[in-house]
Amino acid sequence: MNLLLTVFEIVAPVFLLAGIGFAWVKLGFEYRLQFVTRLAVTIAVPSLIFVALMQTNIPGGDLTRFTFAAIASQVALAVGFWVFVRVTGMEQRTYLAPLIFGNTGNLGLPLCIFAFGQVGLGYAVIFLAVTALFSFTYGIYLVAGKGAFGKVLREPMVWATLLGALFLWRGWKTPLFLTNTLELLGQMAIPMMLITLGVAIARLTTQKLQQAIWLSFLKLVVCFGLGWVLALGFGLGPVAFGVLVLQMCTPVAVTSYLLAERFDADSDAVAGMVMVSTVLSVVTLPIILAIIL
Template sequence: MNLVLTVLEITAPVFLLAAIGFIWVRMGFEYQIDFVTRMAMTLSVPCLIFTALMRTEIDPAALTALSLASVGVYAALTLVTALVLWLTKLDLRSYLAPLIFGNTGNLGLPLALFAFGEAGLGYAVVVFAVMALWSFTFGIWVVSGGGSVVRALKEPLLWATILGGIFLSQGWHTPVFLTNTLELTGQMAIPLMLITLGVAVARLRPGSIRLASVLSLLKIALCVGTSWIIGRLFGLDDVAFAVLVLQVSTPVAVTSYLLAVKYGADADAVAGLVVVSTLLSVLMLPLLLAVLL
């Protein structure tokens, strides 16, 4: 019973905040999702990542091991998922990125924070950064059908991660007044991302629910299995291992849908994946947390 209550205490705030966004839109209130998303991804999330890395007391060697494990997980997921899609003759442009990249920002960061505290958040931002880098390069290249893979160099998320890693490794800290400002700005990120997730899900118009359900279940199996195996191979400590599995196993991110719209992939199909995988996560993530705690 105590474990059930603990899992509910961790997951309830996450889904309640998303529900606020969902209900807000259904009631007909305005929500400028483009503005909020841009502010979160260019301002509050980079501040959150930088301060979390700068202030973390985690051994840099442990963060390095987690970084390498994250790279291994996403490399393996990319190869396995591409093979599955090739065998089933499904469109790689539409399905590859959504099945690889989870909602490590909107859902993964707050879950890691609520479940494992500041140490969990420090680990989670590492996985998030690896995912974001691969998504902004390879992910966009796949969805767009080619083109430049250097967009990541323009992303504040990347530079926040690099600076945070440098400050962590050197033991540096910004002046107190600046640290307090950055922390306040970063604290906006989690509630903003969760409410925006609910808004985005409320506005989506999904395509085939049957195919989306099958692929969402496949994503869960591949993500949990791959991250579990590679996490054990790298010998991660219990918290780092749990955060890796949790982050990689989050549902399809709304950004996958936005990229599908922008680059002319099958946006309705991706919307179906976002909706179904997010609904499945209401059951799957608490069960996964119960195993990992």
């Protein structure tokens, strides 16, 4: 009973905030998705990442192991699902990116901080940074057929991660007034991302639900199994273990749909995967949390 209550206390705020965004749109209220998203990824999330890394008490060796585990997870998913797409004859431009990349920002960060606290957030932002690097380069290449390596250098999240890692390594701290300012900005990130996720889901439509259902189940099973194996293989501690598995099991990222729409892939199919996998996560993520806690 205590475990069920703990899991409920972790997941309820996450899905309630996403539900607020969903209901906001369905009630006909205005929500400027592009503006809020830009505010989040340019200011709020980078501030959250930088402060989380600067203030983390995670030993350097543990962070290094986790970083390599996160990189290995993305490479393994890319190789495994590339083989799957080639064997099944599915269109790579449409299906490979959503199968690889999960919603490690909007959904992963809140879950990790509620489940594992400040230390969990430190690990979660590392995983987010790794997936962002892959998404901004290989992910765009998959959908657009061309690289976007220059875009990585223009992303505030990337620089926030690098600076946060430098401050962590050197043991530096920003002046108190600046730290307090960045903390306030970072506190916007979690509710903003969750409400925006609900808004984005509310605005999606699709006609390809049947295919989306079995692909979403496949992604979840593969990601859970691979995350568990990698966490064991890299000898991760309890919190790092839980964060890796949880981040691996997040649903399809909304950015996969945006990229598919922008570069003329089958956005309807990707929208179906985003919707189904997110709804599925309402049931599966609490079960996964109960297993790893």
